[in-house]
Each structure stands twice: as C-alpha cells, then as structure tokens.
Amino acid sequence: EAGVTQSPTHLIKTRGQQATLRCSPISGHTSVYWYQQALGLGLQFLLWYDEGEERNRGNFPPRFSGRQFPNYSSELNVNALELEDSALYLCASSLRSQGIDYGYTFGSGTRLTVV
C-alpha cells in the first residue's frame, strides 16, 4: 500500500514568489493535514482538510492557503514568500470517523527554501 506522497521533495523559490506543494493521501483516507517545521523546531499546524473542505487552520497568515480535491489529494499554496517560510512542510492523512483519526500517517515532506 502506497503511503502519503508529497511533491516536490525540494523546492527553491525567490522571496516574493509563490510556492505550490502537493500531497496524495493514503488510499481511503479522507483527511489531510499540513504542518510547517522550521529547522530544529517542532511541528506547527497549518491546515486541515476533510471531505474537500477546510475544517481548521493554524495561526498562519492568509498567504498560506490550500485546497482538497475530489480524490482527497491536497495542495498547499504559499504566496508572497518570505525568507522565514523556509521550512520542511509535512502532510499527514487519516481516515476520520466520528471525530476519531485512524491511521494518521505522515509523508516525507517538502523542503522549501526561500532565497
């Protein structure tokens, strides 16, 4: 069974540009979560999508947005990139049923570098 896949693995952008990160969840999973992890720090919750809708977002500016497609894959968009956006962006997926997350699994991440 394929795990959570993220693309690209690495991404280098210039300050002010836009970045698009992609995530394909495990087959059967309907929830996708995005996290930002700056170097040496813990995971910071960004966004949660479930059944195609944004369910919750963390304390990040509107420059961070995303969407979930009908096949449950997801995209994270970061506009007007700033140097401090450089981080590892992790996607996780789960099957959410009656408020419980089943099979919460992470992808390998996208390393975004803003120069």
Added chain:
Amino acid sequence: KNQVEQSPQSLIILEGKNCTLQCNYTVSPFSNLRWYKQDTGRGPVSLTIMTFSENTKSNGRYTATLDADTKQSSLHITASQLSDSASYICVVSGNTGGFKTIFGAGTRLFVKA
C-alpha cells in the same frame, strides 16, 4: 487547555544503554496516543499507537506505556543503537468532533558510540 508536554527536551546516551522518554497530556476526552520517530529532515514515522484500554504496546526495541488515569505515557528504548538518534514525538488525539490532535514538542535523542 489541551496540552502535550514531553520530557526531557533532549537526551544523550551511550550506545547499548536503555532510556525512557516521558509524555504528559491534558487532552480530554482522550482517544489515542501515538509515538513517532522523526529523523532530521524527514517525516515522522509511527512507532506505536495506544487507545484508552491499552496500557502497553511494543514495536521491536520500543515499548510504550500508557496510564490513562494519570494521563501519562512513556517510551522505553532498549539496547539503543546509533540509528535511534532522532526526535521522538508524542501525539494525543481527542474523541470529539473537530480538530483535536495535539503534538508534543518532542525529545531529541542522541546516541553516542
């Protein structure tokens, strides 16, 4: 307030030694607790998952315990190896509608030869 606190923040041990990492949480109502291992620059990998009714779960040299009454969990690593050097993250999920999965800040483990 829902919180997950891990200790110690970092730990250095010699190869072959055992160690125990701690996780205290206040997430309520409780659904499950997971331990992840994260190598530098990689995504976290699940080690164990425990529900309310389970108080111990093993995965090779990793053994997790859970005391749902005191809201404490521990991860015990036996006969440590250099490859165990990583961050270990405790994650607790609640049992209500809405988002309630809380991450601990992690324990950074260094195993030295």
